[in-house]
Amino acid sequence: MLDELKEEVCRRNRELSLYGLVAWTSGNLSGRDPETGLVVIKPSGVLYEEMEPEDMVVVDMDGRVVEGRLRPSVDLPHHLFLYRNLPDVGGMAHTHSPYATSFAALGRPIPVYLTSIADLFGGPIPCARFATNLGDDIGRAILEAKGRGPAVLLKNHGVWTFGRNPKEALRAAVMVEEVAKTCHLALLLGRPEELPPEEVERWWDRYHTRYGQDV
């Protein structure tokens, strides 16, 4: 039964829009079913507000449509490439959110200027090299750049985020834009200092051991 995952993927795609991370139809989020390994993804070029769970597209790891009347996102091959290479990942989002993408436009990582970057990202948010849209180039570039944190910027392009499930991928997409905005604003006024590595560990550690609820 993939119905729950289709509902969840639809909801989190809609939330990309509600959180202001995407414009028109430009972004997509997917989830992987841990039991069957099937992937559920947004249909291509459909407005978030007009999508329903039954519009989600279910594909196998070779990209064959298993369920759904619509064409999947054109970024599906990159989602599949990354799922194949990242066995712990169960959700991914791709956006062009403006502040994060302004760093990406310059091929520039986001340093650890803030405790909130240490919390969730555990180091600088890396920026992948420019990748063309042919074959697995986008997936490879992201994989080369990825660190322990759940976000990678894509040069001249946008943002890719990861999670154990769709909700966590959405969280990373929300937070990368928030910290990118704050760092952008700070860089316009001066030169922020980076947190030293031991401080980064301390915040990452607290966030990953004591933050949130046991669910």
Added chain:
Amino acid sequence: MLDELKEEVCRRNRELSLYGLVAWTSGNLSGRDPETGLVVIKPSGVLYEEMEPEDMVVVDMDGRVVEGRLRPSVDLPHHLFLYRNLPDVGGMAHTHSPYATSFAALGRPIPVYLTSIADLFGGPIPCARFATNLGDDIGRAILEAKGRGPAVLLKNHGVWTFGRNPKEALRAAVMVEEVAKTCHLALLLGRPEELPPEEVERWWDRYHTRYGQDV
């Protein structure tokens, strides 16, 4: 029966406001009926939230009001001039959305700093020379500047966008503001590199052949 087009033009005008592209009454969107050649346009100086389909103004290609109790947008002559010169266009929008207009204020095109600009615009977003509000000057300036993409900036003025129908004109108005914002933010931090022409073709091509659904 123009009732459907009046509903559509009303809806897309309201969405100019919902997407944050216009302030108060400052922007307008029109559609052309492919069968009769009649044009439906926003009434002048009416708030988006207070407009109903029956408030839309229907005019012929000479600007004579065929249907409607209200005066049409003062920009009607420019819409008509452009429809006369662009037979494939079925929808146009005019906004002063802030980020795109900040480039326009400087008479500055937006280079292809992002794959999303290559996708929809297929090259730099051009900026027309300054045009006065007399006669066909605005329409002529836009026509001189227009490339294959669906948006033209207007020096010291604003934005004009095109589509095969009102929805596509709205999409271009949304996307030109989004990419303008991202490029603006990038330019404040550094000097982005432009995509090389063959890369622009690759993204434009993918977007125009494989993106979206067949409808």
Added chain:
Amino acid sequence: MLDELKEEVCRRNRELSLYGLVAWTSGNLSGRDPETGLVVIKPSGVLYEEMEPEDMVVVDMDGRVVEGRLRPSVDLPHHLFLYRNLPDVGGMAHTHSPYATSFAALGRPIPVYLTSIADLFGGPIPCARFATNLGDDIGRAILEAKGRGPAVLLKNHGVWTFGRNPKEALRAAVMVEEVAKTCHLALLLGRPEELPPEEVERWWDRYHTRYGQDV
């Protein structure tokens, strides 16, 4: 019967908040009844979302409360001073909207960089000298700076706008923030050219003779 004016003043104060021009309780809008000369104004320190028409305060031109259980805005004396000196004005708004106030913080007028500034403001948007909160100093500073347009910036302080009625004062408050934002963004990227005086006249003239509906 001031009931209609109380409803209108309440509605337009709430819209200051809906349009994002005020934070918490920091801004106020008033209207003058053309028949009795009584002024209706926002109560002091009350949240826009929690205000009802019966919370509006009705005062005479000497500031005596004629109707209402609440204390009027602390800016009431400035509203009254300006109504006394501007017989054609029937509505005024005071905000600290961020983009317009960023020019005010610098004591800097907003030049006519955009046709939309020529349309509604008919010239540069002036910035008054710094005024203290004692006596009529704020009103006097605004009066000294005011041109034919419906907005004045206040050095290190905020924005004051005018109209024949509360709705027009709100419109000016919305539009001054919109054009301030666009000019701010343009100034970060370069040096916009000002419209020449004859062009300013042409847009001001079109806007004041052919724009909108006869109501």
Added chain:
Amino acid sequence: MLDELKEEVCRRNRELSLYGLVAWTSGNLSGRDPETGLVVIKPSGVLYEEMEPEDMVVVDMDGRVVEGRLRPSVDLPHHLFLYRNLPDVGGMAHTHSPYATSFAALGRPIPVYLTSIADLFGGPIPCARFATNLGDDIGRAILEAKGRGPAVLLKNHGVWTFGRNPKEALRAAVMVEEVAKTCHLALLLGRPEELPPEEVERWWDRYHTRYGQDV
């Protein structure tokens, strides 16, 4: 009966999100019951939109959970340290709102560039030294920096605000972001002048004696 305070703390936490001051779950607000001295605080890592009053956590001054099924905010020790040292404070909020945090990223206070800063903050908004998340370091750093105003920036981290109750702490969180945004925008265009000390007193005094209603 702490039910009212739990409702109030829940509502004001939700408003942190509605006012755009927090992203995802990153911020928290607490209130102190004047009779029992018990503190009510947001649960850790819960989304604002999904919180109900019964999810709030009630603790005593040693941090023992008195009521509630969920874990309290990881920032609870800092709230308790500050309540112990600030007997008049009955509400506190912690955010990472982007404009205020951009000053914090640089370890930079916000000078009195605006009358609205004099009104509520009564002087420059101070920035505390960087504090690690161990023991009472965050609380101590805030206490060292705090002036008479209800907000302190935290270097490379965020914002802390105070009030006699949760609503006032929220107000300070809203206003510190608003004035930070306006000052940020002004600093991008030029060098604003600070208000002289006697002027600061005049606005602070008016705001604290004549503003608002007697409730």
